[in-house]
Amino acid sequence: MSPEIFHSPVMLPETVSVLNPSPGKIIIDGTVGEGGHAVSLAGKVKPGGILIGIDRDAENLKIAENRLKKAGAAFKLFNGTYSDMEGFLQEEGHKEADGVLLDLGFSMRQIKKAARGFSFSENLPLDMRYDPSKGQSAESWLRQADVSEIKDVLKKYGQEEESPRVARCLKKLAETDKKITASKAAEAIASAKRKKKKRINPATKTFQAIRIYINSELEELKKGLIAAASCIKTGGRLAVLTYHSLEDKIVKDFLYRFSGKCECPPGMPVCGCGALSRRPFLKIIPESGSVPSEKEKSENPASRSARMRAAEVVLK
Ligand SMILES: C[S@@+](CC[C@H](N)C(=O)[O-])C[C@H]1O[C@@H](n2cnc3c(N)ncnc32)[C@H](O)[C@@H]1O
Structure with a gap:
């Protein structure tokens, strides 16, 4: 073993x-x-x-x-x-x-095994709570929040420069997809972003922002x-x-x-x-x-x- x-x-x-x-x-x-x-x-x-x-x-x-x-x-x-x-x-x-x-x-x-959507490639629901028995998951928040609230969170907690574009695409994903997985969210963010850095996943700042917000x-x-x-x-x-x-x-x-x-x-x-x-x-x-x-x-x-x-x- x-x-x-x-x-x-x-x-x-x-x-x-x-x-x-x-x-x-x-x-x-x-x-x-x-x-x-x-x-x-x-x-x-x-x-x-x-x-x-x-x-x-x-x-x-x-x-x-x-x-x-x-x-x-x-x-x-x-x-x-x-x-x-x-x-x-x-x-x-x-x-x-x-x-x-x-x-x-x-x-x-938590990134590799917890299956809570912390990792960009996870094909599992975007949860992001450290304690999944308490509070609201990231998926449920994205469904209920409006674009302007999502945009504010991305800007405040991720310093995401393209927060309006990313927020619109995440909201669209929440409205059209029954199961928001981490990988789908990461792909949607990547497609929304115009400026991409070479060695950093384009969803890095957005994932950080959502995680910080969801866990206060x-x-x-x-x-x-x-x-x-x-x-x-x-x-x-x-x-x-x-x-x-x-x-x-x-x-x-x-x-x-x-x-x-x-x-x-x-x-x-x-x-x-x-x-x-x-x-x-x-x-x-x-x-x-x-x-x-x-x-x-x-x-x-x-x-x-x-x-x-x-x-x-x-x-x-
Ligand atoms: C970087 S890890 C700690 C790793 C640890 N020092 C080690 O060497 O194994 C951070 C941990 O803090 C926990 N955590 C995050 N926010 C917390 C909070 N407000 N209260 C208690 N634990 C929290 C996470 O669940 C995670 O297990």
């Missing part, structure tokens, strides 16, 4: 080094996925510590559970969203954590950062791996605002970004903003767009 291939954890040594897990510590992996980061983190908090893993995707959680069990780690997994991490931590009888990791986006299994990813991220900052103890750390500019900007702005780094344009008479109007409780650490090594990028192309942002809680 060939060995099972899992999602390759991105910037693994860097995230482990930033979160600095050691015996007795409590680490929350808010996007435990297939357990790649979690197995390393959990192994280092033994004895006495615990890894609390959260994921919206119950199938990924099963994989993480098996891997964590094999590693003999102390762990507790929750099927839910990381913005609810404070509740999960309390359920385990803890008020504060030593570290929180958020590795945003989706895992390899950016709203989740904003709430999750607040939840993480309020449950990390003084001296504890937050590490976030982002994969596109929209999520990276949210994380960067959050860290800057609460670490007292004013981002107002030079010459502003008073600070308007809010950074100087409150006591800073975060300290951005030097590794923040780093990207994967060239070696990692060539070995794992999925890591190419990653960026790690990280901070320490210095005041509570």
Whole structure:
């Protein structure tokens, strides 16, 4: 039997080094996925510590559970969203954590095996939910939304330059086809687009936009950062791996605002970004903003767009 291939954890040594897990510590992996980061983190908090893993995707959680069990780690997994991490931590009888990791986006299994329409070539319904038991699928949204709403989503969450043309063709597909599969949607998008880049699938930005919208990813991220900052103890750390500019900007702005780094344009008479109007409780650490090594990028192309942002809680 060939060995099972899992999602390759991105910037693994860097995230482990930033979160600095050691015996007795409590680490929350808010996007435990297939357990790649979690197995390393959990192994280092033994004895006495615990890894609390959260994921919206119950199938990924099963994989993480098996891997964590094999590693003999102390762990507790929750099927839910990381913005609810404070509740999960309390359920385990803890008020504060030593570290929180958020590795945003989706895992390899979700693209290759989950059959939820994340992949351009899938001949299965365009679902795109991390948790298919909740909310609305992408297919059902495309049927119910009007062209202008679709266009706004593609522009806002995908920065799709040809959003009006793409939105019209997706709406037409929804009106004429009984089953919108990922492959049909990707073909329709490709035929609608005038400008195509050589090595990037023409549906990339649209698929990203629909996925972000369907899973409320950016709203989740904003709430999750607040939840993480309020449950990390003084001296504890937050590490976030982002994969596109929209999520990276949210994380960067959050860290800057609460670490007292004013981002107002030079010459502003008073600070308007809010950074100087409150006591800073975060300290951005030097590794923040780093990207994967060239070696990692060539070995794992999925890591190419990653960026790690990280901070320490210095005041509570
Ligand atoms: C990049 S993968 C994590 C991979 C993991 N670090 C590993 O090494 O195996 C991101 C995971 O986050 C999950 N996810 C996305 N949004 C979430 C949310 N708001 N709350 C919890 N999990 C979420 C996805 O289902 C996916 O499993």
